[in-house]
Amino acid sequence: MWEGVTDIFSQITLIDIIDIALVAFLFYRMTLLIRGTRAIQLLKGLLVLLVAMVISDRLELRSINWLLTQIMTIGIVAIPIVFQPELRRALEQLGRGKFFGEGIFSSNQGDEREATIKEVKKSIKVLQTRKIGALIVIERETGLNDIVETGIKINGEISAELLINIFMPLSPLHDGALVINNNLIKAGGCYLPLTEKPNLGKELGTRHRAAIGITENSDAISLIVSEETGAISLAENGKLSRYLDEDELESFLIKLWGGNEERSKSFWHWRLGN
Incomplete structure (x- = not known):
């Protein structure tokens, strides 16, 4: 087992680490953007639906699983509409240079x-x-x-x-x-x-x-x-x-x-x- 873990880590390069760090930082900034807004409650609702869908699939509750799958499909399509204010805010902050950190272009x-x-x-x-x-x-x-x-x-x-x-x-x-x-x-x-x-x-x-x-x-x-x-x-x-x-x-x-x-x-x- 330890040999397999060692092999996995040996294949990770510096570029992979930078790539993972950038993705983590983007998720962090997006979390700050929606923290304290109504969007966080909607995300929690989607997470509950996802967990319920996985559990119903494992328990072979086919009818419930089918219904939850349809709801999740509709939810994914509706995400750009539901999160329109947050997406607009992210683009505005990106244009002002504030998405990657408050005050990057301001020293005073x-x-x-x-x-x-x-x-x-x-x-x-x-x-x-x-x-x-x-x-x-x-x-x-x-x-x-x-x-x-x-x-x-x-x-x-x-x-x-x-x-x-x-x-x-x-x-x-x-x-x-x-x-x-x-x-x-x-x-x-x-x-x-x-x-x-x-x-x-x-x-x-x-x-x-x-x-x-x-x-x-x-x-x-x-x-x-x-x-x-x-x-x-x-x-x-x-x-x-x-x-x-x-x-x-x-x-x-x-x-x-x-x-x-x-x-x-x-x-x-x-x-x-x-």
């Missing part, structure tokens, strides 16, 4: 994010003082183009003045969520999925539930300013931290999104550690 991403965090902090402070409700979603690895498409595209450079004006009462975009990525406001007035957690406090309204909901479906960070109390909250990984001040908010954003080595840590793991 960390500086841009630091400046963005400063502008967000300034705007949050003003919104808190005036008790103006706000909901800001910060996009990280998981693409939020499906959310952006529900709102009005802006694609404007982030500034505290622009952020404040967007959320001013009677503004056309003040009721929805604002989506930002790096140093750009991608869209405003966006609709977010609401969390279905049953144990949330009654004092939390739609804005807070939407902020939690988007972080359950993606790795995004949500910032909330309460219209009633002016309290600042942050949602990450489906969990909500309330009653932050602007300095504490800035520290959290630097850790979670600032581009340093610790930004990939869980918000709650970092916070408990401090």
Whole structure:
């Protein structure tokens, strides 16, 4: 047996290793692309059907196996239609040079994010003082183009003045969520999925539930300013931290999104550690 294994490994060349590594990397990037989106649930459904088809074939359940085979055939044909948003997002990122890694063609991403965090902090402070409700979603690895498409595209450079004006009462975009990525406001007035957690406090309204909901479906960070109390909250990984001040908010954003080595840590793991 060991001789057969040795023979197999002896036939592997450097080109084969590079080939396998490239395929693995492509699958990894595709997984990041659909992680946290509805596509991952569809993939799980296809996987369940595939397992059921194999089991029915082994048990010789011919009728069930035939039915599952037909469903799988239809599913494979429908994949390009079902995954159309994800495929379009992949092609867009490939064209922008972001598919193979965030920031490949940008060396000053960390500086841009630091400046963005400063502008967000300034705007949050003003919104808190005036008790103006706000909901800001910060996009990280998981693409939020499906959310952006529900709102009005802006694609404007982030500034505290622009952020404040967007959320001013009677503004056309003040009721929805604002989506930002790096140093750009991608869209405003966006609709977010609401969390279905049953144990949330009654004092939390739609804005807070939407902020939690988007972080359950993606790795995004949500910032909330309460219209009633002016309290600042942050949602990450489906969990909500309330009653932050602007300095504490800035520290959290630097850790979670600032581009340093610790930004990939869980918000709650970092916070408990401090």
